[in-house]
Amino acid sequence: MLSPATPHHPAIITDEPAIRIRDLAKEYAATGKSPAKRALQGVSFDVPRGQIFGLLGPNGAGKSTLINTLAGLVLKSSGTVEIWGHDIDTDRRNAKAAIGIVPQEIVFDPFFTPIEVLDIQAGLYGVPKHLRRSMDLLKAVHLADKARAYSRSLSGGMKRRLLIAKAMVHTPPVLVLDEPTAGVDVELRRQLWELVSELNAGGVTVVLTTHYLEEAEQLCDRIAIINHGQLITNKPTRELVGMAREKVVVLTLDRPLAQAPQHPAFLKAVLNDRQVEITYNKDRSNAGEVLGLVQAMGVNIIDVSTREADLEDVFVRLTAQS
Numbered sequence: 008m009l010s011p012a013t014p015h016h017p018a019i020i021t022d023e024p025a026i027r028i029r030d031l032a033k034e035y036a037a038t039g040k041s042p043a044k045r046a047l048q049g050v051s052f053d054v055p056r057g058q059i060f061g062l063l064g065p066n067g068a069g070k071s072t073l074i075n076t077l078a079g080l081v082l083k084s085s086g087t088v089e090i091w092g093h094d095i096d097t098d099r100r101n102a103k104a105a106i107g108i109v110p111q112e113i114v115f116d117p118f119f120t121p122i123e124v125l126d127i128q129a130g131l132y133g134v135p136k137h138l139r140r141s142m143d144l145l146k147a148v149h150l151a152d153k154a155r156a157y158s159r160s161l162s163g164g165m166k167r168r169l170l171i172a173k174a175m176v177h178t179p180p181v182l183v184l185d186e187p188t189a190g191v192d193v194e195l196r197r198q199l200w201e202l203v204s205e206l207n208a209g210g211v212t213v214v215l216t217t218h219y220l221e222e223a224e225q226l227c228d229r230i231a232i233i234n235h236g237q238l239i240t241n242k243p244t245r246e247l248v249g250m251a252r253e254k255v256v257v258l259t260l261d262r263p264l265a266q267a268p269q270h271p272a273f274l275k276a277v278l279n280d281r282q283v284e285i286t287y288n289k290d291r292s293n294a295g296e297v298l299g300l301v302q303a304m305g306v307n308i309i310d311v312s313t314r315e316a317d318l319e320d321v322f323v324r325l326t327a328q329s
């Protein structure tokens with residue numbers, strides 16, 4: 008198991024967050040015909056130590072800008088960022104040592120073997136030879152048997168796991184993954200989730216961005232949503248999912264309805280041949296009332312199924328409001 012506890016980063020119990028972001032703003036300067044772009048505006052939040060923290064938002068919300076600011080690849084316009092208590096402006100070296108970044112793109116020289124990739128990266132981070140643990144890292148990401156294979160011969164999933172090991176060579180207590188499962192198949196996504204959970208169980212604080220709400224719901228202890236460069240929510244996952252006020256009931260009828268049923272508590276009613284799908288506010292109505300209303304329209308109900316709202320419903324509602 009990979010542990011973040013090193014002489015530099017003792018895993019002491021503390022309320023100090025893993026990452027502290029205050030009033031972060033980034034404006035990309037105008038270039039040619041493109042006007043200046045405010046990608047982040049006054050973003051403040053903490054990532055608690057030991058958690059898996061999800062950063063969600065629609066395309067162009069500012070997620071990559073935020074992650075790249077942590078990685079030192081984007082220069083912020085204003086605000087402060089601390090990683091493991093180290094300010095990225097005044098204590099850059101220690102801030103950098105405290106974080107490992109897994110980029111979206113697969114980036115390493117295909118002619119090196121996985122063990123060489125890790126040894127070279129450890130060298131770049133100035134990890135002394137006797138403290139290097141390339142083989143342990145390969146074991147942790149289940150690639151020990153590929154240690155001396157050409158990287159180009161690895162499958163896409165193996166390459167992604169190697170990228171995670173590469174981000175961990177300097178034993179950072181914080182690991183950031185930018186869309187780790189974008190465009191990967193279901194089986195590989197499951198493997199990557201397991202790996203992230205294993206790293207977290209070993210004490211690593213994980214921050215990940217994702218477009219997959221299901222992924223965030225399953226994996227993350229806490230979720231922040233950004234939209235148009237602003238933080239719109241930051242809550243424990245369970246609380247966020249609990250914010251869902253909608254419930255969906257799908258009725259199969261003996262014949263199609265001529266028009267959609269109407270009620271002040273209905274948010275949506277979709278007719279599809281003999282089926283009607285009704286989304287209602289569960290504080291203002293209930294399944295019995297919905298069924299009664301449809302029956303009163305002169306049809307018989309053959310089948311009923313219901314669905315609780317999930318993170319997707321909350322996400323759509325919150326991003327629409329902002």
Ligand SMILES: Nc1ncnc2c1ncn2[C@@H]1O[C@H](COP(=O)(O)OP(=O)(O)OP(=O)(O)O)[C@@H](O)[C@H]1O
Binds near residue numbers: 065071
């Ligand atoms: N180098 C840049 N120069 C100018 N504008 C940029 C630059 N990088 C990003 N932007 C703009 O800043 C905004 C935020 O982009 P960012 O890539 O951070 O969003 P994102 O949430 O990561 O989106 P996605 O989910 O599509 O990756 C967008 O409007 C984008 O066009």
